[in-house]
Every structure is written in structure tokens, then in C-alpha cells.
Amino acid sequence: MLAVTSAPRIDAKKRAVLDRRRQEFVTTKWQAEAYPHRMNMYPIPPLDDITLEQFEEWAIARLKVLAELEACQFRNRTADETAEYMKPVLDKHLRLSPNSSQSSEVEVERKRDHYSHWTLRLAFSATADLRQRFSRLEAQLFKLRLRLDRADERKAFIESLPMSWEVVTEEEKKTWHSELVAATGLRRDEEESWFKTEWEHVPDLVERRQCLLKKGKAYVHVREQQTMVVNEFARQLELGLEQAARFLPRMDEDNRLSPILHHLSQSFVAPDAGYTEASSIGDITTPTAASIDGLSQHFPLCMQNLHRELRKNNHLKHFGRLQYTLFLKGIGLSLQECIIFWRKSFKLIADDKFKAEYLYNIRHAYGEVGGDANRRGRGYTPYSCQKLLTEPAPAAGQTHGCPYRTYAPDNLITLLQSFGVTDRALLQGVREDVGKQRYHIACNRVFEHAHKGPIKKVKDEALWPASELDTILHPNGYFKRSFMLKNLGREGGGEVKMEGSGE
Amino acid sequence: MTRPETLQASSKPNYSSPDILRQFYQRLFPFRPLFQWLNHGPTPQPDFQNREFAFVLPGGAYIRYQSFLSADLFKKQCVQMTPERFEIGPQYSINPRDRKQLRKASSFRPVMKELVFDIDMTDYDSIRTCCSKAAICNKCWHFIIMAIKVVDTALREDFGFQHILWVYSGRRGAHAWISDKRAREMDDAKRKALAGYLVLAMSGEQGKKISIKRPLHPHVDRSLKVLNPYFQDEVLAEQDPWQSAEQAERLIRLLPDKDLTAALQKKWDSMPGRSSNQKWADIDAVAEAGHLSTLSAKQLVDVKQDIRLEYTYPRLDAEVSKKLNHLLKSPFVIHPGTGRVCVPIDTRHLDSFDPLGVPTVTALLQEIDEWESKSGNMSDEEKAKVQDWQKTSLKPYVEYFRGYVAGLLKEESKGKRSREEVAIEGLNGMEF
Incomplete structure (x- = not known):
């Protein structure tokens, strides 16, 4: 079922012809869009050509994953149970290999992940209801994958993000040590490592008094970083979906995509399963x-x-x-x-x-x-x-x-x-x-x-x-x-x- | 109308009679600084123009979504309608008066408001012994002082806010208005988080104990250090909250150790009339004598800290702070019950602020008349230079407010100096 193996068959006449200036823009942008990490915040939409079959198949595979994730939630599975249950599902439909794997599929897998995300983003931006559901599930998927990521690659990914945090220096640690420990509830087995950011970025930690505040800066323990990344992902996705909703009616489209998108958004009632x-x-x-x-x-x-x-x-x-x-x-x-x-x-x-x-x-x-x-x-x-x-x-x-x-x-x-x-x-x-x-x-x-x-x-x-x-x-x-x-x-x-x- | 009622009505001055209010708004209310404070600049901009005001009219009618293009128009309507008081809401995405012309109701939404806090004495009824309900005296005002100190410190040191205005609410509480740009632009989620940071869960009437996470968060720890002296002087000595046997019951319920409470109960039963101060000391004395079963000595210290927090830590009405579109009574309006002006509190001299000495509207109007008769030897020209508020005891409060607003405007103009300067120059050029 993997469409990757089938040769792309885009009719030469139908291929998007871009004018010279845009063509240049696309290539430069595209070259920047390599996949250095397993995880992706999907900041940039895909710009490469893919076949209609790939467009649909990749999206359906992702939809299947999201539906399974939602089912886990409906059945009140715990985070651990969900992770265990989802692992084979993810491997089957939306495998993402770590950098360390020697698989030649790594780039293709990541491309598929990237494209399917954006396809579904388009399909589920139409109504507030769908948007909310989609962003919730995508955030869960993101969280789950971040959890399953190898520790070193997760660290590299988090550090690559353009988030506004800085590491707390040794000097600061010395000055505020007891306050840092008391505020963040540091346990003995945890590393003494904190970062600081604007307090507005971590409102829930502030509300629970689990970070140290100094003149509007929040000093947060590194263990909270994952949650912050997930929150940031959800926030950006929600913004992106609203933007997509505004642009959807003006989409430059020749009636090839909209039936697929419509079908995909329907599939959220219950994911469509082909008869085999x-x-x-x-x-x-x-x-x-x-x-x-x-x-x-x-x-x-x-x-x-x-x-x-x-x-x-x-x-x-x-x-x-x-x-x-x-x-x-x-x-x-x-x-x-x-x-x-x-x-x-x-x-x-x-x-x-x-x-x-x-x-x-x-x-x-x-x-x-x-x-x-x-x-x-x-x-x-x-x-x-x-x-x-x-x-x-x-x-x-x-x-x-x-x-x-x-x-x-x-x-x-x-x-x-x-x-x-x-x-x-x-x-x-x-x-x-x-x-x-x-x-x-x-x-x-x-x-x-x-x-x-x-x-x-x-x-x-x-x-x-x-x-x-x-x-x-x-x-x-x-x-x-x-x-x-x-x-x-x-x-x-x-x-x-x-x-x-x-x- | 029956006779006794008319008598009563005339014996108590009616602070919200249209005549008094009209004079007050006409002659005393500092519209100009209030406008600058809400506008964050000298020339009218959406900060003020799209801001909601809600009027409470003497008949009891409540009119929402009023907005004004300038301070003068605002004053004009106040003089005309003579509201008992008015409340200040957020700046909206469009002028609130035009909200019904929108095709989509969702595009009318609040975008900015000062962060506000409300501390009300009624929340302290379970721990204050001197007064209850609407009454207040200088003893229980100390609870408000404690709250202002703790909240003000946290806002400045933890959140880095600088432009904090504390306002006496006219009877038995205080409001805080934080005008820092960063505070104004917070959404509901952030306001909720900030309120959550400052509020400590208190034990209810049923005596369910509060337990605060250890080690103490630096904010709680610092607050405790600020509050400790007040606990000794104001709570134990002045309020004497565990004086009678029934009151001591409350203290007993807060101590989760059977041996300790039994020993204390015995001691207090045999020696009635011990003051709260003595009873508080008894806890340690009895514990040292070996009457501890479940608690360790260290846990007892924690329990005593919890009790101290329970009796001193600020009790905020958090709902007011959580919502961007919550309305709050404006500074300088008159409290209809007491006739006192809701004056700003100068936190530099917080301890000397006397809520019962705040001038009432009738007294202020009288002061103007007295000034007229006293300064008979001034020339008319000189007299005209003196504004009415300067003739009264409202003067220091207005001056403090003007100073505060000037500081805020200076900070605001830093960010957009070039544009602002052009605007000011343009304005000066127009003046004759």
C-alpha cells in the first residue's frame, strides 16, 4: 500500500508551472526543508510535487493513526497503555525512524509525515469543531512521539527549536540555589539544570507555583521542557489552522483536491476502512x-x-x-x-x-x-x-x-x-x-x-x-x-x- | 411617605443625590489624569476611546458599554447623568457603542485591560473579631495592609511590574490596578495563572485544614517573613482570635495531633481567660513537654506556619482578576454608602493610611466654600488660578495620582518616542 514505491505519474501538462521568480523561491525554500530531526513542528508547508495518489494515501494513513489515538482516549487508556498500543499502529501506518537507523527510508518517512500533516491540516480547517479535534489529536500524537523519541535525538530536536529560553548560568545557580530547589521541587535524583524564559510562556507552571519568578522571568527545571514544546506545538497549530480556514475558500485549485479533502474530513466521523x-x-x-x-x-x-x-x-x-x-x-x-x-x-x-x-x-x-x-x-x-x-x-x-x-x-x-x-x-x-x-x-x-x-x-x-x-x-x-x-x-x-x- | 422615614432620610446625608454628584463631577473629579491613566498617552487613542465604562445611576439602573472620544466628553456625560459610581472595563476591538453594527458578534472582543485585584474585608470575616460584614475599623484595616504588602511585593519582584496603583474601595477593601504594558495585554489564561500563583487555598468554615507544599515556594516563604510581625502584633494581640473557649476550638481543629490537642484543651479548661498570645505559646510549651503523638517537631513547625498563613495571608477575590472583561469600580468615585471618595493609597506611607479619615463628598464640597470665605483677600485673578480640588483635602490624593500617571506616561512614551513627540509638538502648535 505504500505509494512511495509507485512511480510518480504527474501529467506533464498538469504539473504546476511556476514563473521564474517563484521557481527560485521554491527551490531555495525547499532545500532548507530537509529533515534533520525525526520530530517536526511543521512550520513550513510542503512545496515539492507529489502525486494525487500519494496525497490521498499518506493522509489516510495519518488519519488512521489519529483515529486510533482518539479511540485510546475514549477508552481512558493511560499514557503508558496508549504508548504501548500505538507503537505497532505507528510502525504500520506512519513509521518514523530515528537518525541512528541505517534505513534508506528515513527521508521518505519524514516527507510522508510532513506532507500528510499538511494535507490533513487543509482537510480539517473548515469548521471550528474539526479544527479543535484535529489540533488536539495532533498535539497528542506529537507528545507521544516525543516520548518515544530517543533521549539524545529528543534533546537535539528541542535545542534546535527557536524557543525563547536561555540556560541558567552557574553563577545564577549559585546565587539562587536554595530558591531554585524549593520553587521547582527538585528531587535528589534530578539534575541541577534550569532554564529561564518569560513567565507568559509557562502559565500553568506559574499557576501551580512550580517555577521561580524573578522580575517576570520564570526559572524552570529542564524536565518541563517537553511539556512546553508540546504546548508551543499546539499553539502554533491552532494559529495555523485558523489561517488555513481563512485561505481555504480562496485556494487555487482545479477540482482535483477538494473531493479528496472533503472525503478526508468526512472520515473523521469514523475513519474510512477500505474493504480488503x-x-x-x-x-x-x-x-x-x-x-x-x-x-x-x-x-x-x-x-x-x-x-x-x-x-x-x-x-x-x-x-x-x-x-x-x-x-x-x-x-x-x-x-x-x-x-x-x-x-x-x-x-x-x-x-x-x-x-x-x-x-x-x-x-x-x-x-x-x-x-x-x-x-x-x-x-x-x-x-x-x-x-x-x-x-x-x-x-x-x-x-x-x-x-x-x-x-x-x-x-x-x-x-x-x-x-x-x-x-x-x-x-x-x-x-x-x-x-x-x-x-x-x-x-x-x-x-x-x-x-x-x-x-x-x-x-x-x-x-x-x-x-x-x-x-x-x-x-x-x-x-x-x-x-x-x-x-x-x-x-x-x-x-x-x-x-x-x-x- | 410616613414621617419616621423622612426623618431617617434626612438624618443620614444622601451622598448620591444628583445635586451633590453633579457638583462633584463638575468641580472635583480628576477627569484629565484619569483619562491619561487609561489612555496611556496624552492624545486620545483606542486605549481610551474603545474602553467600556459602565454607569450606575442613582435610580439603580446599570448602563454598560459606554465609551467616550475624549476626557471632556466623558466629563460632560458624567455631569449630565450624575452616576452614583462608574466602573471601568477593557478596551474592545472596536468602539463598544458600535458593537451591534457588526455582522459577526465574535469580532467584538476585549483586547486590553489593566490587571486588577480586589481585596474585600468580608473574606476575612472568619478570622476577624473586631467587626463583621460591612463594618471596618482601624484594627481590621491591618488585614488589608498585610494583603497590599504581600501582593505588591510579589507583583514587583516576581512579575517585574512597576506601575501598580492601589485604591481604597470606599468602605472596607482595596483594589489594585496594574498598568504595565505587559500586564495590560495578558489574556484570560495568563490572568488566571497569575491569580492562581498569588492565591493560597484557605481552610473553609468546616475547619478543613490547608496544607501547603514543602519546601515552601520562595514567594510563600517571603510572604511569611513579611507577615510574621503582623501575626504577633495585629492578629494575636489585637484580634485575639482564640480568646473564648469556642474560639479556641478553631485553633484546636487546626492542630492534627490528638495528644497535643488533648493536653492543650486540658490546660485551657483549667486556666480560662488565657489570651491568644499565651495560647499560641502554649502549643510549643506543651509539645516540648512531650505531648506529641503523630507529629514530629519539624512537622509542628510546618503546622504552625500553616496557621500563621491562614490568619495573615491575603484573601483575594480571584474571580475579579481572572477575566479580561471584568469591570471594576473606578478610582475617585464616591462610595454611595459612606460618601467617601475612592482615593488612591500611597504605598510608601501605607501604614499611616487611615480609611476612616478619607474625606467624604459632602465634606469636600464644604471645604470649597470654606476656602472661598477664608481667602477673601486674594484677587479674583489669583482665585481663578486655583482649581477646586486644590482647595480641599482631596489635594494630596489627586497630586499622588497625577504623579503616578506621569510616571506611567513617561514609560509609555519611551517605546514610541519619535511618534509621540511629533504628536505632542503638533498639539502644542495648536494651542493658543
């Missing part, structure tokens, strides 16, 4: 029309609900059918089996009517019929959580969409209870998530509760890479993971026996 073939269980076992009832225990609430409605009414309305058909396609149900499934499910409908009104839609979803593009693309891709969360809410009689969003909280709790989710603390958590519109977090919460045991086993024994246990963002991902956790240790050992397969 890997979500099917086709390589482990072959699902059939008859096995769906048994498999439905692994379905996420949205699909379980559709399945139940279908069994109850022997019918589903159009959008419910579409959502469910694509999901079934996603788990690896073949077209033939899928047709059989729907035919059997619509018990009260005559063959003629089924053929006339329903068959075509099913085949269309699989890409068997329809326009050239549809057939080449093998039909539609299964809907992601984001799609389900952003499409119009169902009208009366319709049952598609994400129940966490479409059901009133009380009804949602009843629905969950009817599926056997009864743990009170869990339901309370779901209610809170839903109240804060974190629908996918609620769904993940239910998932994690249902699979507590196996998840712990997988974690403890490190059976799966940690990135396989990140936040679920796709109904098919939910199914696959649920299925795999139930059948732990059985994959690879031949055909997995499926419950309900011998109807």
Missing part, C-alpha cells in the same frame, strides 16, 4: 446459503439486526438488502449461494416476482450485470462503518444503517439485550459512547466484551500482530475478527467446521 479481500473467510471455509444462520452470531449488530428482520418478515427493503448483500459478498459468499440465500429467505414471494424485482439487484451488487465499470470492479464494495454512519438515516420500515446511530439509546439497549448483551457496565459504556456520538467505539466495546477471553489469549501469547487488534471500522472486519477469535488455533488445521453448516 482478507476480510472474507473464503480461504478457511466456504460459507453457503445454509450456513449464514450459524455464522450470524459473528455479525456486528447492524448485520445481525438485518438478519433478524429478514427472518421475522421474510423481507427486507431495498437499502437493507443492498447493505446485507454486500456484507455477505464480503464474507466470501458466492453469487450462486447468495441468490439461493435470498430466494429461500423471501419465502412469501413468488419465483416470477423474485426474478423480476430482486434478482437483478443481487447480480448487480456482485458485478455480474450492469455497466462496464461495475462489472470490471466486480460490483460494489461492502459498506464501511463510515458509510453506514454518514448515509441518510432510515425512514419508517427501513432497517439499514448502524443501529448505534439510528436507534434511540433506550431502544438500542433493548436491542442489545435481545441479542444477549446484558452486562450492565458495558451497556452503560455503550450509552455514554452513543451519547457522545462515538458509535463505532460503542460497537468495538461490545465486541471486546464478547471476546474478552480470546483477545487476552491472543495478546498474552502474541499470536497476532498487534495491529490486527486495532479499532474495528468495517462490518466485515468485525465478522472476520470475531470468527477468527472463536476458531483460534484451528486455522491452518484444515477446514474449519462451521456451526450450522449441516442444516
Whole structure:
């Protein structure tokens, strides 16, 4: 998925042609924009050409990281837990190697980090809400990375920053020693090293009386430097975002970027997860029309609900059918089996009517019929959580969409209870998530509760890479993971026996 | 109206009658220096022109968002409307009178105001014994003196502020106005931080003990050194806060050691009538006699420090200081209850400031009349040269204020001398 490897293919005609004067400006500026440190305050926007694919892919990767970070926060993970959880996620999507590594990718990684930051800055500057959320998450990411940085490189990075602080000299230390120690609460194991800055730069330290003040200068212990850098980063980012918001309407743009930016900003509801073939269980076992009832225990609430409605009414309305058909396609149900499934499910409908009104839609979803593009693309891709969360809410009689969003909280709790989710603390958590519109977090919460045991086993024994246990963002991902956790240790050992397969 | 009420009304002088107020604003109120103080320069600029004033009219009406283009226009409206008092707010991004013409309400926002502090005697009610509520005497005024000393020192030494004006609030408190450029431009977060730095959490009525971090922060340590003599002389001797058995209960509650408190209780029960000074000394005496269970001798020192802070450390109304757009009563207006003028306090002679000796508006107006009769032998020309405020006991206060403002303007003009000089020259050229 790394677009870095694909050759840039910018049409020569579309390449930004700059006049001579600007060209010069760009080159000089760009040469200054090397990446001497792993960390970056992103003061200067990128000026190099990149392909549209890179533009989008890098941004999506960063978005994924930010979403995971937010999920950590929603689940009240501590700083240490978050760091542990985020490490594999960062390595997968937004790896940044230290200077000490011999990797040839260092420059590319840093460029990707730099560009994706600025892309998202553009995408999330439109509304105050998005800006606030983005700057909060970026500041967290920055803090996390600073924490994970090697001590010597962190020091070099901090010292390279144009911050207005100066080191407290030995002479000053001697004169004010006891006051410095008392004011900054120096412990015995800490180095006797302070710096001074204007007190306005460290208001929270002043408020807690954790620095020494002399004529408007704050004497601060070096351990506070990291916090100051993070605060400064957040402050600059907020300013930058406001600036971006003002310039956004005037962007010199030829309709290539704005759809991407719009899509990215949408992704903040729940990050968009592309459907991958890997979500099917086709390589482990072959699902059939008859096995769906048994498999439905692994379905996420949205699909379980559709399945139940279908069994109850022997019918589903159009959008419910579409959502469910694509999901079934996603788990690896073949077209033939899928047709059989729907035919059997619509018990009260005559063959003629089924053929006339329903068959075509099913085949269309699989890409068997329809326009050239549809057939080449093998039909539609299964809907992601984001799609389900952003499409119009169902009208009366319709049952598609994400129940966490479409059901009133009380009804949602009843629905969950009817599926056997009864743990009170869990339901309370779901209610809170839903109240804060974190629908996918609620769904993940239910998932994690249902699979507590196996998840712990997988974690403890490190059976799966940690990135396989990140936040679920796709109904098919939910199914696959649920299925795999139930059948732990059985994959690879031949055909997995499926419950309900011998109807 | 019934008879007794009219009697009462006439027995107590009405300080906010429009006639008195009109004369006061017309003849005595120092509009010019007040304008310069808020304007930070001799010619009107947004510092003053976009500044909010809020008027409290004699009927009780409260009018906000008043602003004035010049000192004269300001004076004109005061004479016309005769506000009981007025309050000073921040400079806004645009003229506050035009705020409703804006398409976006968010672009009307406060941009600058002096950093202010409010110390009010009511916050000391739990530890003062001489008066309560609105009353004040020279004994409890010492609490205000202590507070001014501690806050003033911290503002000057720790934050480096120089232009600090302390103002008597007219009855039982004091306000501080800090006009340094750096202080004026602080946003809410910084004001909150600064207030947090100065405020120490105090124990509540329930007797929940305050605990202050050790080692003491240099600011607290220095404050304690300033306050120690006052604790002996003013708190223990004058206020005598633990005199009765019930009052001593409060002291007992602040000592977290059962053996110690039991021994003290016994001693005081057997010897009623011991003064606070003696009781304070008893703590050490009893502790030395071995009645300490949980506390070490060093911890006892800390506990005693905490108690001293509790009884002397300034109690600020922090909310006033935290917000850029908080309004505060202007200096030199009249306190409607006491009739006293809210005069500035000269911190060089802080100890001799007598809040009860501050002139009232009626006395001042009388002084003008007396001056007229006394100086009958002056020629009319000479008389015209003497301004009304110079004829009264308001004179030293106005002079102090003018001196203070001159210092501020001098500092202000340093930064932008060239431009300012041109402006002043232009002004001089226009004068005939």
C-alpha cells in the first residue's frame, strides 16, 4: 500500500508551472526543508510535487493513526497503555525512524509525515469543531512521539527549536540555589539544570507555583521542557489552522483536491476502512446459503439486526438488502449461494416476482450485470462503518444503517439485550459512547466484551500482530475478527467446521 | 411617605443625590489624569476611546458599554447623568457603542485591560473579631495592609511590574490596578495563572485544614517573613482570635495531633481567660513537654506556619482578576454608602493610611466654600488660578495620582518616542 514505491505519474501538462521568480523561491525554500530531526513542528508547508495518489494515501494513513489515538482516549487508556498500543499502529501506518537507523527510508518517512500533516491540516480547517479535534489529536500524537523519541535525538530536536529560553548560568545557580530547589521541587535524583524564559510562556507552571519568578522571568527545571514544546506545538497549530480556514475558500485549485479533502474530513466521523479481500473467510471455509444462520452470531449488530428482520418478515427493503448483500459478498459468499440465500429467505414471494424485482439487484451488487465499470470492479464494495454512519438515516420500515446511530439509546439497549448483551457496565459504556456520538467505539466495546477471553489469549501469547487488534471500522472486519477469535488455533488445521453448516 | 422615614432620610446625608454628584463631577473629579491613566498617552487613542465604562445611576439602573472620544466628553456625560459610581472595563476591538453594527458578534472582543485585584474585608470575616460584614475599623484595616504588602511585593519582584496603583474601595477593601504594558495585554489564561500563583487555598468554615507544599515556594516563604510581625502584633494581640473557649476550638481543629490537642484543651479548661498570645505559646510549651503523638517537631513547625498563613495571608477575590472583561469600580468615585471618595493609597506611607479619615463628598464640597470665605483677600485673578480640588483635602490624593500617571506616561512614551513627540509638538502648535 505504500505509494512511495509507485512511480510518480504527474501529467506533464498538469504539473504546476511556476514563473521564474517563484521557481527560485521554491527551490531555495525547499532545500532548507530537509529533515534533520525525526520530530517536526511543521512550520513550513510542503512545496515539492507529489502525486494525487500519494496525497490521498499518506493522509489516510495519518488519519488512521489519529483515529486510533482518539479511540485510546475514549477508552481512558493511560499514557503508558496508549504508548504501548500505538507503537505497532505507528510502525504500520506512519513509521518514523530515528537518525541512528541505517534505513534508506528515513527521508521518505519524514516527507510522508510532513506532507500528510499538511494535507490533513487543509482537510480539517473548515469548521471550528474539526479544527479543535484535529489540533488536539495532533498535539497528542506529537507528545507521544516525543516520548518515544530517543533521549539524545529528543534533546537535539528541542535545542534546535527557536524557543525563547536561555540556560541558567552557574553563577545564577549559585546565587539562587536554595530558591531554585524549593520553587521547582527538585528531587535528589534530578539534575541541577534550569532554564529561564518569560513567565507568559509557562502559565500553568506559574499557576501551580512550580517555577521561580524573578522580575517576570520564570526559572524552570529542564524536565518541563517537553511539556512546553508540546504546548508551543499546539499553539502554533491552532494559529495555523485558523489561517488555513481563512485561505481555504480562496485556494487555487482545479477540482482535483477538494473531493479528496472533503472525503478526508468526512472520515473523521469514523475513519474510512477500505474493504480488503482478507476480510472474507473464503480461504478457511466456504460459507453457503445454509450456513449464514450459524455464522450470524459473528455479525456486528447492524448485520445481525438485518438478519433478524429478514427472518421475522421474510423481507427486507431495498437499502437493507443492498447493505446485507454486500456484507455477505464480503464474507466470501458466492453469487450462486447468495441468490439461493435470498430466494429461500423471501419465502412469501413468488419465483416470477423474485426474478423480476430482486434478482437483478443481487447480480448487480456482485458485478455480474450492469455497466462496464461495475462489472470490471466486480460490483460494489461492502459498506464501511463510515458509510453506514454518514448515509441518510432510515425512514419508517427501513432497517439499514448502524443501529448505534439510528436507534434511540433506550431502544438500542433493548436491542442489545435481545441479542444477549446484558452486562450492565458495558451497556452503560455503550450509552455514554452513543451519547457522545462515538458509535463505532460503542460497537468495538461490545465486541471486546464478547471476546474478552480470546483477545487476552491472543495478546498474552502474541499470536497476532498487534495491529490486527486495532479499532474495528468495517462490518466485515468485525465478522472476520470475531470468527477468527472463536476458531483460534484451528486455522491452518484444515477446514474449519462451521456451526450450522449441516442444516 | 410616613414621617419616621423622612426623618431617617434626612438624618443620614444622601451622598448620591444628583445635586451633590453633579457638583462633584463638575468641580472635583480628576477627569484629565484619569483619562491619561487609561489612555496611556496624552492624545486620545483606542486605549481610551474603545474602553467600556459602565454607569450606575442613582435610580439603580446599570448602563454598560459606554465609551467616550475624549476626557471632556466623558466629563460632560458624567455631569449630565450624575452616576452614583462608574466602573471601568477593557478596551474592545472596536468602539463598544458600535458593537451591534457588526455582522459577526465574535469580532467584538476585549483586547486590553489593566490587571486588577480586589481585596474585600468580608473574606476575612472568619478570622476577624473586631467587626463583621460591612463594618471596618482601624484594627481590621491591618488585614488589608498585610494583603497590599504581600501582593505588591510579589507583583514587583516576581512579575517585574512597576506601575501598580492601589485604591481604597470606599468602605472596607482595596483594589489594585496594574498598568504595565505587559500586564495590560495578558489574556484570560495568563490572568488566571497569575491569580492562581498569588492565591493560597484557605481552610473553609468546616475547619478543613490547608496544607501547603514543602519546601515552601520562595514567594510563600517571603510572604511569611513579611507577615510574621503582623501575626504577633495585629492578629494575636489585637484580634485575639482564640480568646473564648469556642474560639479556641478553631485553633484546636487546626492542630492534627490528638495528644497535643488533648493536653492543650486540658490546660485551657483549667486556666480560662488565657489570651491568644499565651495560647499560641502554649502549643510549643506543651509539645516540648512531650505531648506529641503523630507529629514530629519539624512537622509542628510546618503546622504552625500553616496557621500563621491562614490568619495573615491575603484573601483575594480571584474571580475579579481572572477575566479580561471584568469591570471594576473606578478610582475617585464616591462610595454611595459612606460618601467617601475612592482615593488612591500611597504605598510608601501605607501604614499611616487611615480609611476612616478619607474625606467624604459632602465634606469636600464644604471645604470649597470654606476656602472661598477664608481667602477673601486674594484677587479674583489669583482665585481663578486655583482649581477646586486644590482647595480641599482631596489635594494630596489627586497630586499622588497625577504623579503616578506621569510616571506611567513617561514609560509609555519611551517605546514610541519619535511618534509621540511629533504628536505632542503638533498639539502644542495648536494651542493658543
